[in-house]
Amino acid sequence: MNYTTIVVADDPPIRTITLNRPERRNAMTPEMQMELIAAMEDAAASECRVLVFTGAGNAFCSGLDLSALQAMQGKSAMEHRTEAERVARLFLTLYELPKPTIAAVHGPAIAGGTGLATICDFTVATPDAKFGFTEVRIGFVPALVSAFLALQLGDKRCRDLLLTGRLFDAEEAYRIGLVNEIVSPHQLASRVKELAETLIANSPQSLTATKQLLAAQNKAWLESAIAAAMEANAQSRETPDFREGVAAFLEKRKPLWKK
16 A cells, blocks of 8 residues: 555564655644554564654654644544544554554654554653643643543543643653653664564464453453544534634734633
8 A cells, every 4th residue: 555644664573664754744644644554453463563653854743733733623423433543543542452562663653653652562761752642722622541540540630631732851751650761862763672672583364362361351341442532532522612713823922812
């Protein structure tokens, strides 16, 4: 398959998906989301043993692209629902992928980029990596990623990150359990390869069975959480706060929230 927003490369049995919009700090568009889903589904059916995610240029993924934010204005409720379903499918496909996944994170990994990086089985980051669930800053709801974050961190820390919308560095991400390792930039590629080779040495059937077991243990709760999250995500796109937040973001000013 030919991709326009990502690059898929094989170093058998390792496959790497590179987010490839460096001029936009690899910001996500609907097209990128669909290409990521397709690439993951292809990897699941392939002979690759480990799937690595990384970003071209000086960022991992800076979140949703401005053009996608602008395009949300004036969409119908059904269209908002479709958008939410696509994001849910992206994260669920990653979470349920039968092959081990590794995120190699450098620079910003913001909002959906944080979700993509931290839902992977392993997250290896450089000291300059930055994370944050910044949706509340623009009147949005970090609904879909919240389901996965609650599984990883628990309620209290989840509330801290989602309600403040603050940025946090690789050291804090490591301390709270969202990052597995911090390595220097020149060691990132070699450490990810070393980790991949450790996984490859294990039984492929056992790795798949273990991932399926872990996913099954959370399946009922996650299905319910994602259903509620999709509704909250779609509804938030139609609020006055979201319209003001996006306008303020695009105009580079502080939002004027109505009480």
